[in-house]
Amino acid sequence: MQIEPRQSQNPLIGLLIPVASALVALALAAIPLAFAGADIGAAYQQMWQGVFGSRFAFTEMLTRATPLIFTGLAAAIAFQARLWNIGAEGQLYLGALAAVWVGTGMIDGPQVLMIPLVIFAGAVAGGLGMVGPAYLRTRFGADEVVTSLLLNFIILIFVQMMLEGPFKDPMGLGWPQSEPILDSAALPKLIEKTRIHSGLILALVCAVVAQVMLTRSTWGFRVRAVGANPAAARHAGINVNRTLMGVAMISGALAGLAGVSEVAGLKGYLTADLSPGFGYTGIVVAMLAGLSPVGVVISALFIASVFVGADSMSRAMGVSSYLADLTVALSLICVIVGGFFGRFRIRFGQGAAA
Template sequence: MRIEPRSAPSRALTLGIPVLSALIALLLAAVPLAFAGANISTAYVEMFRGVFGSTFAFTEMLTRATPLIFTGLAAALAFRARLWNIGAEGQLYLGAMAAVAVGAGFLDVPAIVLVPTIILCGCAAGAAGMVASTALKTRFGADEVVTTLLLNFIILIFLQYMLEGPLQDPMGLGWPQSAPILDQGMLPPLMERMRVHSGLIIALVCAVVAQFMLTRSVWGFKLRAVGENAAAARHAGIPVNRTMMSVAIVSGALAGMAGVSEVAGLKGYLTADLSPGFGYTGIVVAMLAGLSPVGVVISALFIASVFVGADSMSRAMGVSSYLADLVVAMSLLCVLIGGFFARFRLARVAPAKGEVA
């Protein structure tokens, strides 16, 4: 037997791998559930009820999926151009800091002006974080995996300084949190007495626009060409560095928008624990979606369902909610393995003459 590349993976195989990976990850999660002494069927029923058992549960899943769509899109577009953005977590916080800096009293204007201003400033801040790393890559050849990852820690330290300094709430009794965003600066809720907000609509629109731009625009063609073979794209006259910089701006802006949606759509103020790792989970979302913007929406809904359902199962059965992290990690592992077999296959080698088969 030998491993050889497939000439052209079928569409069914390409689309089926993420679905099969998610199902296998859920099946593998039954192993730690069994070791924890939980009834497996009951555990999965509780997980399902925790997502679809009530309107509140379903809207909580949508609320959790909103930042994952933004960070998943940020990773998917960057990865398509082979620009490895591992810094969506830091870019998220940059967007959140810009949102509270503008929306917590700096501008006291009507909502029709303040909300778009907050969104634009948050996206610009997130984009600036990614542009810095991309400039180091295009100008000096620095590895963006290293620079974006390390920049996350720099941004988090800067965030802590800001929350105990210029952005600290003067009415917060010394607690490291920002002043609240003005009421007219908050993203409107989608349902009364529910936490789901209009950031979800913005995320869905961004996914549709990203899908169209990626598949139906000159910019998307250049992005995909650079991702497939940067040297060949440069030889064909495509400005590789300029294309990568444009992708960096869009990717960072989407990650920054994730921070805006959390602080201006959900909490109303900024703390150092705003994100439980949305930036890093967005990478899993993008990989599970096969780097497809529309697929990112489906993938984000699945990951959010796992997290929300695992929390519900934990409360009902006393099982650790860290099972959700295990399912997410196994989903990524299954996608990577499945992606390998989508590109390669095992072929039987005929024995040479004189050899025993």
């Protein structure tokens, strides 16, 4: 067996790999299902039903996909510049904290004023959350993987402290949760009697804008250049550090918007368990999407389907819902393995026949 680098990359393969990875990951999920003693056919059917079985199920999936689009975009844009933002989870909480800070009575006004204000506050807070690690990277060469990751825990504890202190809802019966977001600051629901909210629209707009900016603007050109070859980018007169700081701000802001959307669109108030790891899952979403912003939307829908479908399956079949996490993890492994096949070709047998 021979492994050879591919001479050129077929664009079709680039498209095929994430799709195949997703399907392989879903298929591999059958193994733990079998161990759990479940009827595999029925389990997959239940998963499918849990997502596409009813209008409500489908809107639940879209609701779950919304924060994943934001955090997926946060990772995709940062990774395009080879800025490894692993801190989207913390930036999400900073965004949510800023949203409840301005949105729970600090000021009040009409919806047209309050909603943009809450969104803006959350984006700025999230952006600032990544500016620190990026500054340490550009100024001192500190690895942002470590700093942004560790900052997550600091931020989460800070949020808990705020929820026990100044942000605590006096009407909350002692629970560590914030006051509810004012009606004027809440993101409107899209469909009555479902949980789907206009955060989804904002996420889709962000994805389209990110796609256009990355591929068609000089800013996106600089980001891609800095990511692909910082030495050549610097030689060509591109300010590498400034570009990285800008990317950090935007990546953090997108993660912050995930927090805004969850708190002002879905929950209505902030608790310390707002996110079941959306920030980390965003990394998988971005990798599965090949760092393409439009791809992020598709892969977020897939990952959300896995989560919602597996939840529904676990309720119906009595197997653990950790299966969803497992499938998501499997799809990341599959996409990394798949990326290998994109770059290399495997040849069987002896190449020479003399």
